[in-house]
Amino acid sequence: MRPSAARRTRRDVTIAMTRTGEGEYAGETDPAYWNLIGPFGGWIAAVLMLAVLDDPRRHGEPLSLSTNFAGAIEAGPYAIRTRNARRNRSTDFWRAELVQHQHGRDVLCAEASLVLAHRRPTDSFVDVSPPEAPAPETLPAVPANAGAPSFLEKYDMRFATGNPFAGGDPDRTVAWVRDRAPRTLDFPALAALCDTGFPPIFLRLGKRVPVSTVTLNAFFHVNSSELAEIGNDFLLSEGRMRVAHNGFFDCTTTMWSRSGRLLATTEQVVYYKTTS
């Protein structure tokens, strides 16, 4: 999976992949970003985005990312293929596929549609407000515990409300979160951070049930220099469920900077199973 034809290596603080051809990448899953039965979904979204952003032909910055988690990803090598679907003057439409060789054949495990855009100055408005939350320094870090997925160790997370470990408001979770690694915030890191919220159905049911994200859609409302200014500071996330019905629930999340800037909004649809 790492042929000598590889021309250069794209290395994120946390993701390493090798460019094996035009629109072709190879990498290996990272045990540090493991969830219960596969890679953490935010890592998958970040990997797909990173492959597109690496392409010298792309232009613009991420505006929207729609990631489908099509099937299980096993520990080991993976390949990514990217393709430009359409290029305009201000917008650029890309697709990325993550493929693994499983049981003797190549199977699509995840796919993403990434829309890039050039932003130009206009009148701007924010018509929503960040949630109330004490400063992160005043809140306890979520402790590592034996049963937790390993990816949580990559994040410094501090719950303001809706702490799944402490009961509280079952209506929403408000938490500060940042990468534990001292990395400057960029779009792949933000895409991954968008998926760090706890499944709100755990709060609603008061217990854990099997869940698996089907699709994660993230919409970005800043540019890369605005992200870089945040550095490694905490982001404030507010996540809530609107509906859970016959096997699938939604989760809508807003991600804010400490200064109250709306960075991203996301919508997930997640499979769940209850036995009642």
Next chain:
Amino acid sequence: MRPSAARRTRRDVTIAMTRTGEGEYAGETDPAYWNLIGPFGGWIAAVLMLAVLDDPRRHGEPLSLSTNFAGAIEAGPYAIRTRNARRNRSTDFWRAELVQHQHGRDVLCAEASLVLAHRRPTDSFVDVSPPEAPAPETLPAVPANAGAPSFLEKYDMRFATGNPFAGGDPDRTVAWVRDRAPRTLDFPALAALCDTGFPPIFLRLGKRVPVSTVTLNAFFHVNSSELAEIGNDFLLSEGRMRVAHNGFFDCTTTMWSRSGRLLATTEQVVYYKTTS
């Protein structure tokens, strides 16, 4: 574009297209669903969804639809290609592309990712409430006017708040809407209805500015028999903008049945231009 090889015709109440091969369809744009400079976005989303739903190999019902409006669609013939990306026991992942022959070459004009799923009975919850609104019968229908896009004539729309023609609450638009044609509600019709809201930035700015949707993501929270029970009754939509920044705003919409059932939630990202 309608070769004799066509095996059968898929005919919606409002969309006609010819199946020209496996995963291949041909149709023509419909002047009745025209917006200012191209087809109404909801019609485009519905056309892409309909092509996937027509395929006998698909299984399950729509769970999520992510539609990218990649470029201008001209009046005239179009082709659609669909492809299954991955099939699981409970979920089925499809892509659809709308292509037109423009200026001597085939160009991608719109693309969609459609996730289908089999829903199974589970504990269900709705943690949001429909907006307050007077019964639609007590509200005036939006009058047809000379400058309005033709697609609006296909819908019976009645504003409760945020009527762009009457001022009012600039924070959100609450409106009843249904197809004027007496059709039974189905997923393509619902996908189109999800896009009937007025661009909230018109309310925020107090004037019309050039806008163009880049991506429309819809998430469905019911099955087809639950939709069919609604028949041709009005749906209640609540749309609002959270952020507008440097050329792109978002619009999040919830679609309810008259009985208070949450049918769909959507998130759009829309290009806009201001001159300040």
